[in-house]
Amino acid sequence: MKSPYVALAVSLVLLSCSSHSKPESLSLEEKKRRLEKLRQEALNLQSQIQELEQAIQAEDSTYGQSKKVAVGYTVVKPRAFASYIELQGNIDNRQTVTLTAKIPAPITRIYVQEGQFVAAGQLLAEQDAEVLRKNLAEVMTRLELARTLYEKQKKLYEEGIGAEVQYLTAKNNKEALEATVATLQEQLRNAQIRAPFAGRVDAVLIRVGELASPGLPAFRLIQPTQWEVKVDIPEAYLRIAQPGQPVEVHIPDLGLSFLSRIATVTQNINPLNRTVTAIVREIPSAYQAQLHPNLIAYVRIAQTTFPQALVVPIEAVQFQDTAAYVYVVQGGLARRKAVQVVATQGGEVAVTGLSVGDTVVTVGASTLADGQPVLPRTL
Template sequence: MKTSIYTLALALVLASCSSEKPKDKKTELEQLKKQRTELNGKIEKLEAELGQNKAVADVKDVTATELTEIHFRSYVEVQGKVDAEDNVEIMPESPGTVTQIYVKVGQQVSKGQVLAQLDDKVLKQGVAQMQTQLDLATTVFNRQKNLWDQKIGTEVQYLTAKSQKEGLERQLAGLKSQAAMNKIKSPVSGTVDAMELKLGQSVAPGSPTGIRVVNASRLKVKALVSENYGGKVNQGDEVQVSLPDVPDNLQAHISFAAKVIDPVSRGFNVEVKLPSNKRYRPNMVAILKIVDYKNDQALVVPINAIQKSETSEYVFTAVNGKAKKVDIKTGKVSDGKAEILSGLKAGDKVITTGFQELNDGDSVKL
């Protein structure tokens, strides 16, 4: 019975094996080639998509400025202060005690106006006495002259009377001049900016009285320029004046430039006249930007866009969607911009942002 079972199983196995047909190798090869063609197509498609994405990723966004000819100025910048053309601290011409004060702070005064009076009693008495003597000498002279005109008396008598009269006139004039020195007068027209003089105060020549007169309608800026610019800064040069405290900016010219270098400061003084303005005050801070170089047809680029190599300076320009490295030569630098002497021309588009990681020939998008 066992033998029958094994025989039956063997027969079934042989029957199943005999039902499978052997594979056709030619058909199998064709199928594999077809699969390979499909895979190659998929590979090419994926490679193309990846290449496009890479090309898009390699295009860099930049900002460019098209060069045009402009007015370029280079400046010497110095700090100065506003001063009055007429800013005077009054001092007496003779010693004495103050007996009268005729003005107060803020009052307008004219040139030669008496501001205060010193004690001049003794001088007044001397003037009065000298005037009496002169009157007598004048009378004597007139009588002597009448006699001399009539050929009466001697010439010596006439000359003596004339000499005495003229001598007394000169003495009286001297006393009056001395008396006038006891009056404290304003040497300029302007406003009394300070008045610290007190009645009974003793003053002397060379000592400040505490009186200051300022003519605020005639102001100027004074500044000290380093001797390094002695050959570049001259009278008549253009200058931009900035007054931060007002604030205000104006164009002017240097009205005065000293020819002598100060041995201590190693600089020279310059002055710029200001127009009349109630907002301007003496001792205000002023910034002077003196033009020491100008070019009315200059090409300029921001100094931040200029890169340096071991041998040259260069910038990147945008040409037909590509970055182009251009060697340049620069001149003066002012206000964050550099003058271009060679390498660029009007119409060139200089890349000003996004140039840090650029290489020559990279694709760029403006």
């Protein structure tokens, strides 16, 4: 602790020196004896100064405090620490389909609306198939006659009365009409748009009276439990982009966060941005009803994990060129101590070079000098 008594001691020493002969006029032995004597006098004076300061502080606890710099501090304790990379991804549904008509024909009826849940095979819409129905009715009439003629020709042929040619002709005519009926029935089924799986109707893209054709979107159907998060990971992080790697997912627009793991990683590296795509599929069921395709999601992946690390706030670490150091409070003084930064996350830094229990200056470190008196406080 600096004190006006220190200046007094220095003055006394200088006065003592001035009362003797100049050093250059003394022999070597005389110089040594005088130096030793002055050192002893300085020690005695310093001891007296400390005794006086302690006596004064015993009666006045605020004495000398104004000369100390108030600083914030933390006591270093070992704890778990991890550094992360955070990447932007998006929500995707791996069973989202756009349904189209199978034949070109106007829409005559729509049975569902947007947001409605449907079962697998449920009828969504019908197209105009009146011509097909009339054709089918006509062919069914002809088929009924063909079957009657066939049965008669078959009976005569089996009794050895009818000619084989007549029997084969009747049989061929019946089978041809049956094939025509099957084709017309299939065409009638194609005039219906049905759900290929159970899900939610996300969009109705047609209206009654519009011409629906193959390739033109009619409905968009989503399977509401097949959500996943896709995120592109730079190739520099391939070592941590592995199936089973734990991740933390945050969806800011919904205020949702959850822990999950990487399900799979694509083998191919995208040559345009040098990334692979990681897919996260374990999403809490309670969140799935709130999700939307292409919703932004942030994925945090741990790069380095330390079960026991000495961690300080990032503002505690100072740099001189590339050398890092902190100030540790020892005996009321700020002592500079070299450290090495091993990992950074958010506003914290894991370092080596400190000891458990060190009192590290966290607020005001940038204005300190080595050996400066400080007063640690909770700031």
